[in-house]
Amino acid sequence: MNIDGILKATIADNHLSEEDIKSRYIQPNIESKGWDKDHMRLEYAYTAGRIIVQGSLKHRKKGKRCDYILYVEENYPIAVVEAKDHNHLPADGMQQAIDYARDLKLPFAYATNGEQFVEYDMNSGKQRTLEMNEFPTPAELKEREHKYLIEKEHLTPEGEALLNIPYYTDNDSFPPRYYQRIAINNVIKAVACGKRRMMLVMATGTGKTYTAFQIIHRLHQSEGINRVLYLADRNILIDQTMRQDFKPFSKFMTKVQGKDAGTSAEIYMSLYGQWVRNETELKEGKTHPYLDYPKDYFDLIVVDECHRSSVVEDKQYHQILDHFDHAIQIGMTATPKCVPGADNKEYFKEVVFEYSLKQGIADGFLAPFRVTKSFINYDLSGYLPEADEVDLKGFKIEPDKFERYEFGKMVNILERQKVVAHRITEMMKVVGRMTKTIVFCPTQEEALLMRELLIDMNQDMMKRNPNYIVRITSDDRVGKALLDDFIDPYAKYPVIATTSDLLTTGVDCKTCALIVIDKEVGSDTTFKQMIGRGTRIFEKKDKMSFEILDFRDATTKYLDSIFNGDADEDEDYKKRRKEKPGNGDGPGGDGGDGPGGDGPSGGDEPKKYYVEGKEARIVHEMVQIIGEDGRTMRTEKLTDFTRRAIKNMYPTLDAFRGAWAQADKKEAILKEMEEHDVFLDAVKEEVPQMADYDYFDIICHLAYDQTPLTRKDRARKVKESSYLDKYQGKARQIIEGLMDKFGETGVTDIENPLILKLDPFASIAKRPMILKGIFKSQDDYNKAVKELEEELYKVI
Template identity: 45%
Template sequence: MSTVLTKKQMTEEDIKLQYITPAIISKWDVRKITMETQVTDGKINLKGNFVFREKPKRADYILYMNANNPIAVIEAKDNKHSISHGLQQAMTYAQMLDLPFAYSSNGDGFAEHDFLTGKERVIGLDEFPSESELIERFKQESGMTSAQEAIIQQPYYSSQNTYPPRYYQRIAINRTVDAIARGQKRLLLVMATGTGKTYTAFQIVYRMLQSGMKRKILYLADRNILVDQSIQQDFAPLEKVIHKINVAKDDKNTITSHEVYFSLYQQLVGDDDKEHFSELFTPDFFDLIIVDECHRGSAKEESRWRKILEYFSSATQIGMTATPKETKYISNLSYFHDPVYSYSLKEGIEDGFLAPFRVINVMTDIGDGWRPRKGQRDISGNEIEDRIYTNSDYDYNIIIEDRIQQVALEITRYLKATDRMAKTIVFCATEDAAERMRQALVNLNADMVRKNPDYVVRITGSDDYGKKKLDYFISVASPYPVIATTSKLLSTGADCKMTKLIVLDEMIGSMTEFKQIIGRGTRLREKEGKTHFVVMDFRNVTRLFADPDWDGPIEINENFIPKKEITYGEGSDLTNVIKEPKVSYGNPKPIIDRDGCKVQIIHKTVSVYDTNGKLLRQESIVDYTKENIIGEYASLDNFIRQWSQEEKKEKIKEMLLERGIDLETMKKEQNMVDVDDFDFICHVAFDKKPLTRKERANNVKKRDFLSKYSGIARDVLEALLDKYMNTGIYEIEKTEILKLDPFLKLGKPAKIAGYFGGKSGYMQAVKELEKAIYTEEAV
């Protein structure tokens, strides 16, 4: 018979089962309670070259008014804690989930925090508020109107193919819908790229149409791809009521029969400033207008967006953006007012919904400046203007062929060391530079281009072939193109879900553009193998992270800033406007071949940013590894001694893996896969010349170690030495290896051990073999 536990002996799960859950379900419909609800996906961490996910955040209990609207969160603790011990944790979750009530319990009673009144109280276990009581309190304390009450009951769109909104999307939808119900006319939603702005807009539109609150809706964007993506993907359930405006074909008498209209603002206001919108629609036609990516102009008084918005001024207008400010001089906040909700890149990475990233900063020996020799001529025989050229000039005012070659070579090296099929966007200075980069990458990756000529494609505004390939590039299902060279076309909007490498080889014109470019990589696709992305910077533009508006205050380790800063020209204010490089027009740009200017990569650093945009560290992975190995072993002698003494060498590999050091990946990156981990560690941390496994195996044979054994025993050790040469030391330490070929041919494991006098004799022989492999003469 089992012993009955006292309340103090019970686990948290026991307390929930026997006390907290019964107290709640006696007052609430069980269908309006969820337990162990996952709120976030768990942050993805980049530790050295090792990637892992933290545990997701889960709420013990969430109570709901209806499917759309959670109202309270409850945090449970065991009875060793006080009733209110978990209240602050519950309050953190409630604030995150935008809930009015937070509770904690240890099974003796409940502690309550009411966010609407700011008051707290402790109540008995049987005094937990009923469903109707808590909902009524919420309505009264929040001053809810009948219009708000009606819309709050309106469900989201759901189907087998539509995922339920994430917590932040739910908040964005609910706050927007609620603000519209309260009569607010101008609203701003700020959501980082990759967090589902269009999906959020769809759910808002669906709720508005279903409730009858809005009947005619206009969705405005400035790129065809944004409109088409939205119609085909997130807005697909509304396809029967959608119309894409085409001013050349639309008849003003029949166009009014639809409910949701999509348009490019360029369609509604022509290049000649002709106001086509007034020809097709009356000023009061639309009830709701959604402006996608509204940072790209709607705030400027003279913009075409503003003309449209002012004409339809009676409509409710929602601005959606990933970047709330263009500059301190031009702000969409002045038009749409403060955001009803913001969800930043920082929060997206922290919650595990967006991909984290590392930055590889690559410096060339001409980055700080190159000056032509006296009277030096370009490849056309024209004299080159005598001045100092910097990163702001290359490809804009002068073309250094070897610089393009070295950038392409570095990109190719990186892809060869990691994944040659990783979707890559190379941002170039001009369309011409994008073509030169495409050619250089084609020639350096001829083996891949032979398999598929679309391995590298230029995708720019004037390149019709490339533009036709854009849909394939952004498709998760289509492997080609792999590398897209571009100028501006892919910097915003294009939904490149599988982008793993972003290469910056252009000067960035504004903080907004910089954030938009980074946004090309933030989408996560774990099932397809994308957990993070890399930014490779050849123009030192990633120092723009050092901007207070990035996503919070930035801390940069001063030791790692290059001594000579590369500037963008006089009067440049990095926190506000970054000036575009001055480009000379008229004369053809001088082109300098390799004989005229040979370029070298002189420095590379790897930076890992945390969720605040703060620089965690800036280092080469090799330096990070070296630091950790020396920190653990102090000296080469000590490492050799510990390696020799370690029964299972794999423990050392696992210890390093825990610190974010993946030896296999590092060896691949440095073309050293045939080197033993022992040698690789000695090489990286202690500058020892490495030997390959083959060289070590041959050294064992030269010293005639195997002559001590004869017959089958010798055959076994020879086979083990061959296995070591091909796969490494870890395999031969495992007794399971005897169940594989060629050992199987020699008999079962017990029989093989018998040739060494039993299992302990076999283990001793393996130890002696290892000792022979790592004897000092072979190091």
């Protein structure tokens, strides 16, 4: 590296701003090398900005943005350029550039101050300095990248052509987000380098289906990939996909009906069960439908939600994949299984891209959440039947203690369920009674009971619409028919859906903002699928976050996996299922929506006891939200967090008061605090007695233990002083009016000159006359406001 060059003095033009340097020196040199406007993106914002929720207030932080992204093709970004002004060394922006390149998976990172470029090759780890006229051309960077792929990844000549195939675009389409582009390009690159099996892991709500569409489109445009099979395990997944993201394929796409796929289509949408026979059919001499097709019939197979059945006992889609082993096979899931006998990663060989729920929340593409853990007395202590106790159906209850994991499966305690239903109702009064809500219950029968209890507690809402509360389960034909309305973001009803498992996977419910967990959760996979129903953002309906109400303490074990990698399946849960065969872990269980323990099992012994007359209550609750680091959950009070965050910014009272006094606009300090997750309006919401205090007093009180004054007290003290004596006539009236406005609403309103359009100011004079007549000039008016603020804040 040329140290002398990097340390070259950069005195000339050091008065120019960064934007001046970019327009005068950086961009012309880059453009001269062939990077025209079609191959360059300026001020490229690639994340949306994390959503912060404090109380009922929601705020987006600034997203990540880089100065330049350079493309060799529309779908092929290759380099990032970070610019600085002449007061910096050429390499000062290199760490930023490397961070952006790492995020965006780009092979080259550049930093410059307009006098030299510094290049970092992400593949080789080498750094070098270039003169301004030595910046590489698109062809040079493309050749270097392809050389690396040929040497290290075995890129073939045919594969090189594949990399250049563009995305699908039309007037209604939108470009991929940065992580979707990486996912698409990584799959295309893997295929171009000769790989045949691969997996994408993308959190629920991040656009797996759209990503699959672009992958299929690009591969389908290439030579040798003519027929595509798209496999899923539920009709709703197929129907949603065909109606939405795959709609451009409609002319050459078909949905397989029954067991006959036909041979006329190019893209086949199918349930994997349609390609196999059950045991009865096989005994009748029928053969698996997939055997009617040659092994090389399909060139590409995409398996959606591949965590659900890849290598389970029936081996259904495993048979299909083994038969069509000529095809490129891509598995897609939000939650891969990594357990013996059902390891998606082992089957698909390589995870070519992973985008986690944690990253989606940090980037602002997924909704953050707040967790309320409710602990019911019986859940903590268990339920021990009295001697010779008989249940509601007349069965003598075994004298064993029943633990929480058996509630709803082995025993139903009616009063416990009433407590759950009441807490859900109370929660909805806080978050909004028209908030789309999913209540996960242990079984379908329990989902029906929960619906009945919720109806009894929400009769006023049921009067408005009888579909306010519904059960949506596999055996409830009427409720299941309402599923499309429930997931429609513009349909008001149904609002509350009780279910066992039907809504855990693949249901795109953009406006669901309350997830209730009242069933045992036996794996990280199931937990992530359940809360994934709430992670989508839908800003048109102000859906920016969601709530989790947890009665089963599922969040204690599995929330950690969101931030620190996958958790193992709950060994205690698996052991309990094996030890208690009557616990209802049948077709419904933790992984299906079958009966799961409802109804009799034959003989004199019940499969489930029903008891009432018990005293159930919530004995403790805990609320957690995602911490300011975006990687952990915090349980401290909002006021405690706010105090700590403010003192991190301003360690002493003097430091804060100095910054407050020097700020031209106090709103600038408030905005800076918001970037550190301090939302004073949320504090006022949580502590109503602070509503009458100015932001200044709230800060001084919370962070520095100062006795606060109300806004009106501050205004009154200034009025009672001699301060107003310096003003006469209308000028005095204006200043007195500003004092009154401060007393009513606070400092940010009096700093806004548009307030002069309102009474009492508008009745005194028009705004231009106030600014340029009564106060001579706007600068004089601003000075008067600044002096008034200083006077208002003198007393502390």
